Amino acid sequence: xxxRAANCPSxxxxxxxHAGSSVVTVCPQCRSAVSRKGARLESLGTVAELVxxxxxxxxxxxxxxxxxxxxxxxxxxRLQLSTGEGTWDEWHVSFEDGRYGWLAEAQGxxxxxxxxxxPSNPPAPDFTQIALGQRLDFGAxxxxxxxxxxxxxxxxxxxxxxxxxxxxxxxxxxxxxxxDGSLATLDYGDDPGVDAFFVGRQVQLDDLGVEGLEGxxxxxxxxxxxxxxxxxxxxxxQLKDPANTVRVACTYCGSVLATxxxxxxxxxxxxxxxxxxxxxxxxxxxxxxxxxxxxSYAILGAVLKACTVDGVNYYWRxxxxxxxxxEAYHWLVESNGHWTLVAGIAAGEVSTAPRLAVWRGTRYRxxxxxxxxxxxxxxxxxxxVKKGETTDVSDYIAPPRILSEEKYEKEVTWSEGSYVPKxxxxxxxxxxxxxxxxxxxxxxxxxxxxxxSRGFMRMLGLFAGIxxxxxxxxxxxxxxxxxxxxxxxxxxxxxDPTLSPDAASEALTVVSEPFEIPHSGNIEAMIDAxxxxxxxxxxxxxxxxxxxxxxxxxxxxxxxxxxxxxxSWSEGSRSRTVYVxxxxxxxxxxxxxxxxxKGKAPPYYDLRLRSGVPRMSHLLIVLFLLLFxxxxxxxxxxxxxxxxxxxxxxxxxxGGGGGGSDDDE
Ligand SMILES: [Zn+2]
Ligand SMILES: [Zn+2]
Numbered sequence: 282x283x284x285r286a287a288n289c290p291s292x293x294x295x296x297x298x299h300a301g302s303s304v305v306t307v308c309p310q311c312r313s314a315v316s317r318k319g320a321r322l323e324s325l326g327t328v329a330e331l332v333x334x335x336x337x338x339x340x341x342x343x344x345x346x347x348x349x350x351x352x353x354x355x356x357x358x359r360l361q362l363s364t365g366e367g368t369w370d371e372w373h374v375s376f377e378d379g380r381y382g383w384l385a386e387a388q389g390x391x392x393x394x395x396x397x398x399x400p401s402n403p404p405a406p407d408f409t410q411i412a413l414g415q416r417l418d419f420g421a422x423x424x425x426x427x428x429x430x431x432x433x434x435x436x437x438x439x440x441x442x443x444x445x446x447x448x449x450x451x452x453x454x455x456x457x458x459x460x461d462g463s464l465a466t467l468d469y470g471d472d473p474g475v476d477a478f479f480v481g482r483q484v485q486l487d488d489l490g491v492e493g494l495e496g497x498x499x500x501x502x503x504x505x506x507x508x509x510x511x512x513x514x515x516x517x518x519q520l521k522d523p524a525n526t527v528r529v530a531c532t533y534c535g536s537v538l539a540t541x542x543x544x545x546x547x548x549x550x551x552x553x554x555x556x557x558x559x560x561x562x563x564x565x566x567x568x569x570x571x572x573x574x575x576x577s578y579a580i581l582g583a584v585l586k587a588c589t590v591d592g593v594n595y596y597w598r599x600x601x602x603x604x605x606x607x608e609a610y611h612w613l614v615e616s617n618g619h620w621t622l623v624a625g626i627a628a629g630e631v632s633t634a635p636r637l638a639v640w641r642g643t644r645y646r647x648x649x650x651x652x653x654x655x656x657x658x659x660x661x662x663x664x665x666v667k668k669g670e671t672t673d674v675s676d677y678i679a680p681p682r683i684l685s686e687e688k689y690e691k692e693v694t695w696s697e698g699s700y701v702p703k704x705x706x707x708x709x710x711x712x713x714x715x716x717x718x719x720x721x722x723x724x725x726x727x728x729x730x731x732x733x734s735r736g737f738m739r740m741l742g743l744f745a746g747i748x749x750x751x752x753x754x755x756x757x758x759x760x761x762x763x764x765x766x767x768x769x770x771x772x773x774x775x776x777d778p779t780l781s782p783d784a785a786s787e788a789l790t791v792v793s794e795p796f797e798i799p800h801s802g803n804i805e806a807m808i809d810a811x812x813x814x815x816x817x818x819x820x821x822x823x824x825x826x827x828x829x830x831x832x833x834x835x836x837x838x839x840x841x842x843x844x845x846x847x848x849s850w851s852e853g854s855r856s857r858t859v860y861v862x863x864x865x866x867x868x869x870x871x872x873x874x875x876x877x878x879k880g881k882a883p884p885y886y887d888l889r890l891r892s893g894v895p896r897m898s899h900l901l902i903v904l905f906l907l908l909f910x911x912x913x914x915x916x917x918x919x920x921x922x923x924x925x926x927x928x929x930x931x932x933x934x935x936g937g938g939g940g941g942s943d944d945d946e
Pocket of ligand 1: 292308311312313
């Protein structure tokens with residue numbers, strides 16, 4: 282690192298350029314931004330006083346990163362930027378290898394951004410061409426989604442900066458979210474052409490190995506709690522997130538307060554809107570704490586939101602949560618008594634197609650798009666939440682999950698959430714009174730029987746398996762025994778022209794010798810006759826000798842064939858089988874009475890009886906009965922889905938719409 286001393290062109294005092302990347306240094310004596318061009322020094326103007334921020338870093342601190350691929354560094358400068366919505370720092374770091382980067386903080390997450398040659402093939406769009414939500418293909422750099430498009434004021438600086446600009450000038454920039462979870466920035470400076478391109482990745486503060494984070498630990502201590510008295514009603518308020526809170530809506534009178542620059546600990550609040558009573562009653566205790574799905578949360582604030590569809594207002598509530606360990610902000614959204622736990626995700630990781638969004642391999646179907654507006658707020662917020670502010674929201678669902686895009690004027694964000702049964706919310710925050718019962722079907726509510734139906738289906742599968750097994754088992758074990766087998770001649774009587782059909786039939790009727798059926802059960806009876814364009818029907822009766830119990834059945838053999846219009850055809854069957862059920866064991870005789878077409882009888886018919894034959898149809902009946910369960914479940918699920926989608930953009934006419942529906946019903 283090259284430290285070069287020089288004299289300030291404004292005050293003559295000593296200025297020091299600490300790094301090779303230092304183009305400007307702020308004179309510690311007179312606050313001139315001194316630029317160097319070769320050996321020539323020039324004052325670009327005077328920077329304003331720094332505004333205190335809650336950043337853990339300071340100029341001069343060094344870091345020995347544990348994070349892979351990061352060289353040891355020194356913080357050589359600080360750039361303070363502001364928009365109408367807040368002030369933040371970006372820290373100019375000089376790495377051991379002579380390269381430089383920026384260290385930035387965004388809502389509790391830390392990023393190291395390093396300069397790369399601006400995309401050239403294809404080139405990055407100008408500031409006037411770039412649009413929120415736009416997807417950019419930067420070739421070798423990958424794919425990016427535009428999440429922010431803003432202008433910020435170069436308000437102040439300290440130490441060295443890697444660029445020359447006039448203090449007080451306005452910078453244009455666009456933030457991009459990479460498909461791989463990275464972050465990128467297109468810096469346009471004060472004109473629409475791209476000046477610089479930075480790509481960064483998230484780092485854990487601990488992994489940066491920055492020495493002396495006293496300011497940070499102080500902030501952590503002061504962040505534990507901070508109390509103030511509402512300047513509107515005098516009530517005592519406890520802040521859970523004072524280091525980041527910029528807006529407080531008094532939970533006693535509803536008045537909206539602006540916290541002073543530099544965090545709530547400075548304790549100079551200004552009343553932005555004076556209210557006499559709280560605008561709505563949150564269902565969760567603001568300031569309360571609890572553990573939900575393994576994460577511990579403090580409830581910071583609540584936002585009442587609404588959208589209007591066909592002139593009807595729909596309301597829902599969003600509770601801002603702070604995860605105490607990671608300091609990440611999450612949301613619990615309540616609509617019609619349905620709860621969803623939501624967290625922000627990288628926009629670049631989402632890809633969309635018509636009616637579809639994909640995130641980390643899960644496909645979410647488009648559910649609805651609405652314009653949400655802030656109706657009222659209570660509690661504390663890390664951004665300047667405004668009543669009446671609107672957002673274009675698009676929801677995509679894969680129950681129990683939901684994916685949402687929120688488009689603001691200068692920013693687009695994506696979040697992902699999961700349905701939480703109200704009982705889980707009650708338990709998480711130890712609520713004394715039960716939460717209201719959910720109404721209707723929630724947009725991402727899972728079908729309530731999904732879990733139990735899986736168990737039910739597993740059980741049905743088991744039953745079906747057992748049925749098949751038993752059938753196969755008995756089929757193998759079955760004592761298939763031929764109890765009767767005989768060929769009955771038909772030629773003589775059947776073709777005797779002197780006999781009437783009835784007389785012929787009577788002449789051919791036979792009663793068998795007695796035979797044994799050894800086991801109770803099914804009897805399989807089979808006929809087989811050489812019928813050829815004719816038929817024979819045999820009426821049969823099984824007669825139990827001891828009891829006289831009779832079991833009647835009929836058997837038919839018929840076979841027709843021919844050629845019709847060049848096509849040969851055939852129908853019927855020479856051999857057929859029937860089953861006689863529940864025949865007790867015993868001694869039987871068989872009476873057989875054949876009928877046939879006069880003069881066209883087949884020469885004979887064979888008849889065979891077997892006992893102990895399992896019937897396939899029994900198995901099929903069992904399997905069919907087992908199907909009723911899944912069919913009923915399928916109908917239930919279809920009706921549930923119908924009710925869900927009736928509230929979506931695809932309801933086919935009738936109303937539907939927003940997240941909640943307090944007004945109708
Ligand atoms: Zn000076
Ligand atoms: Zn108050």
